[in-house]
Amino acid sequence: MINLPQKLNIVKSEGLRTIFEIEGLYPGYGVTLGNALRRVLLSSLPGAAIVGVKITGVHHEFSTIPHVTEDVIEIILNLRQIRFKKFVDEPVKLHLSVKGEKEIKAGDIKTTADVEIINKEAPIATLTDKKAELEIEIEVGSGLGFVPVESRKKDKLEIGTIAIDALFSPIRKVNFEVENMRVGDRTDFNRLRFDIETDGSITAEETLTKASQILVEQFKAIIGEGPSEESGEKSAVTEEAAADSEEATKTKVEDLELSTRTTTSLTEGGVKTVGGLIKKDEASLKELDGLGDKGITEIKKALKKLGLSLKE
Structure with missing residues (x-):
């Protein structure tokens, strides 16, 4: 019989980073579960990210903007670092409009009730003159993992919109390690330790729960769902018929x-x-x-x- 592991324990929690432990795993199951969960955490958790921007007066990413320290490529790289918590599935458009000398940060973006900016102190650009102005229309989308522009070529973009590689994953970092532990007389059972850091749009504990649920759903699809009340009745009839057939033989x-x-x-x-x-x-x-x-x-x-x- 393969023993089930003990309940998940939180060993350490600091800001956006949390360390978890799962003890009592059957020998070899530490690596088995660790690899599966890590892959799902990195690739399959939903998140929000900027997928495109339209900058007034700019037609391509190799441009420069008067009285702005950063060029367009640098601005785009800065925008990619902004993390969002989105409450709707549809794309959301946000606006940034700034004039005069100023260090522009994520908190300067005008948001709606559909979106929340997590890291409002993230830098975007620096305006160096009183005459300087920067206007950006920002499109925030939803997705899984990392999706490069090449994978979204079928998406229809408005004229003047610059598409951006989108990192939707809410996971900043995830690692795991496995060590042996004693269970009864055996010393080869596994202890699985997960170190997860998120972008703040979701807690580390929620990510591990969601990753586990995703795997459970995959396994359910393989073995089939548990019997419903109707199928249970059919099963009972089938078993009765089978018993009658056995008697008839x-x-x-x-x-x-x-x-x-x-x-x-x-x-x-x-x-x-x-x-x-x-x-x-x-x-x-x-x-x-x-x-x-x-x-x-x-x-x-x-x-x-x-x-x-x-x-x-």
């Missing part, structure tokens, strides 16, 4: 109400019970002395009453 051929000639042919040919009869096909029965097409038809009708049939 013990019936002697003399009790099938066959003609004397057919019964004699079967018993003298070594077929004593219904169980032995259903193992025969028509060809093998015809080899028995005194048994022809009429006798086989008679046998089929008798077996049909029991819900059985000859071998195909």
